[in-house]
Amino acid sequence: MDCVMTQLQITAFGGLSVLQLAPLLDKMPAEGEVRVRVCFAGVNPIDAKTRAGLSWAASQHKDALPWTPGFDAAGVVEQIGPGVTALQKGDRVCGMIGVPLRGGCYAESVIASEQELVKLDGVDLRQGAALPLAGLTAWQGLFEQGALQAGQRVLILAGAGGVGHLAVQFAHRAGAEVATTASHDNHGFLQRLGADLVVDYHQADWVAQIGQVDLVLDLMGGASAQAALACVKPNGRLVTVPTITAQQIKDAGAAADVNVVGMLVHPDRQQLAQMLALLRQGEVHTTVSGEFALADGALAHQSIEAGHVRGKILLRMPAADLVGA
Template sequence: MNECKQLAIPQFGEPSVLAMQTVEIPQPSANQVLVKVAYAGVNPIDAKTRAGLGWAAQQNQDKLPWVPGYDISGEVVARGTEVTSVSPGDLVSGFVGFPLQGGGYSEFILVDAGALSRVEPDNVSLIEAAALPLAGQTAWQALDKAKVSDGDQVLILAGAGGVGHIAIQLAVARGASVLASCSADNVDFVSKLGAIALDYRLAPLAEQTGKVDVLIDLMGGDTGIAALDCVREGGRVVTVPTITAEAVCERARELGLEAEGMLVTPSVEQNDAMMAMLEVGTLQLYIAAQYGLSDGAEAHRQIESGHTRGKVVLAVDI
């Protein structure tokens, strides 16, 4: 059998446009490995691209059908002639094909060997290993860009989400005092991660807290702009949603704040560091739901609800 099932975007639109397709299993080139995918992470960027929004959609609009997915975990089943870092049978995970190639919603995927982390299944499950890369590295790099360090007071918007719940834990590990916005249903969840939970429905965030040193904006738009009132003069702002980054940064600078948008860059070193944290229990991942590959539309609806606690994954190898 030489066939590979994939969940693809044949045209931009609602989650229902996602469709299964079959292609030949590809063969690795010299520096690549072929991974039999066990799990694929589902991220907001997947849904935005499917809807035709953002840079990945613009660049791939003439290349449809396109297979989304940037997080994978699974087993190496073949390797190129120059690969020595991993062998068939090894379990791996990675942040792959970003931002234009994608490909994670697939039974098999070709990956550059250097883009992969080893997974020790006794310490980190494959489902965690697939949920971690994009969200974890986004959180890590946002904190780096904001220069979060010991003693900083940090406000994280959407603290219960995929990136947010990791960002809280990483910021706490750096010695920061963390506040995080969330819904009433997630107050206990966010509090257990080490943050002061702020129910955004109770009152404007600026009325619930004093001035903070850093804002990590995972919401963007009007919500991100309103949260700027929580930041002290000269404070730092990093806004992650790219579609509204310019507007948020412009308003932040008008208020005398340092502000930057960001686009995550894949880093095996950061992924390995967070995998080590998972192994010893200093980082925890919450998996909200898992769906089969053919149920990817439901996974996208879950992500687009705006009320997902933690991460959503596709169970590919079931």
């Protein structure tokens, strides 16, 4: 029999109050899918931008509300669909689910394709929920779009955030020299993650303090990204990650003769498995600085919209208590 659980969804775009609890009927997974009992869901800026009606995803959802946000989940497989071979009931898994549009992880259970999930195999559920979207963005930005090589110098704008704190660790581990920008309070945090140089972006001469780099991973967009164009060496590159200002930065790059590329994160099970292996080996850590009950999702959005989260914040579901997480 179907069991009624809870999800957090929107029926209209707007402020924090549009996030409302709603019943969720358990669905049966289709071919190649599983149903995951969610323990933790990751919160990402795209969730809040879409809730507010500001993202490309919002324009796609406008005639198809309600929408349940959330693209990151960690939990326990509770139902297997036909044709699923790599997962079993009871497996602890995490994944980036429903990208670029469907989402659905702000919920006590979610249907995911087998291809979107990786077994945690000993990695803690919180770490698993914090990793997928931010980790894949950092990895693809540095190594696919940025083609970062050992010995090169990289600038990561906004190193202390969800994507940034993972990018700092991945770039350091890959043998790059890492410069990053952050508020003064985050300097020790980023040095411990492997940053060679941390510059306070509140200082007027922060661009001069950075010097020249082969690659900028831009996690800020706007004026910060435009200023960072001056750091890019001839034949270097700036990868701009926030989509809302991407065209503006590309135009500024063209005017300054700097190669600027945009990106959209895409699912990649192999990359996710590689990153989880680094977590398992203790070579990379996710920082979770806040945990909110599903009913307090609005507070999580308020926090992410303020723009100064260190690492990641998560939504905690009742199932986390059941599995002792």
